[in-house]
Amino acid sequence: MGIRSLGRYKVRGELGRGTMGVVYRGYDPVLDREIALKTVELPQALDPERRKRFLDRFLLEAKIAGKLIHPNIVVTHDAATDETTETPFIAMELIDGESLEPPTVGTTSAAFSSRYVSSAGRPVVARPPKPKPRPC
Numbered sequence: 001m002g003i004r005s006l007g008r009y010k011v012r013g014e015l016g017r018g019t020m021g022v023v024y025r026g027y028d029p030v031l032d033r034e035i036a037l038k039t040v041e042l043p044q045a046l047d048p049e050r051r052k053r054f055l056d057r058f059l060l061e062a063k064i065a066g067k068l069i070h071p072n073i074v075v076t077h078d079a080a081t082d083e084t085t086e087t088p089f090i091a092m093e094l095i096d097g098e099s100l101e102p103p104t105v106g107t108t109s110a111a112f113s114s115r116y117v118s119s120a121g122r123p124v125v126a127r128p129p130k131p132k133p134r135p136c
Helices: 048-067 109-114
Strands: 009-017 022-028 033-039 076-081 088-093
Touching: 009 033, 048 076, 048 088
Parallel strands: none
Antiparallel strands: 009 022, 022 033, 033 088, 076 088
């Protein structure tokens, strides 16, 4: 594991990896609690203006998520960029549970799909906020 800390948070292991970043299990030593750390990995060749726009959108996602209060939405605690690694991250509530990886052979589709249904019986869809279209 390459990253040992992000800001004040200690990285304790990798929870998942996607096309744009990694989510780590972390620890907040100030508040003495386990957390999740969502990071984004930007290509090194990204020009400075596109990099800034992407980071602004990432922080906007954290601001929006930080204002949401609902039992089916994780709590956002913090958002920053690590000064040492320049890695942007969002510190969130850590919820232990089953993996949302696609089902393997022998798993019923009903059991798998029930993980994606909210308490109201509606499907749960997670999408990052989309930027507003620019006027032409």
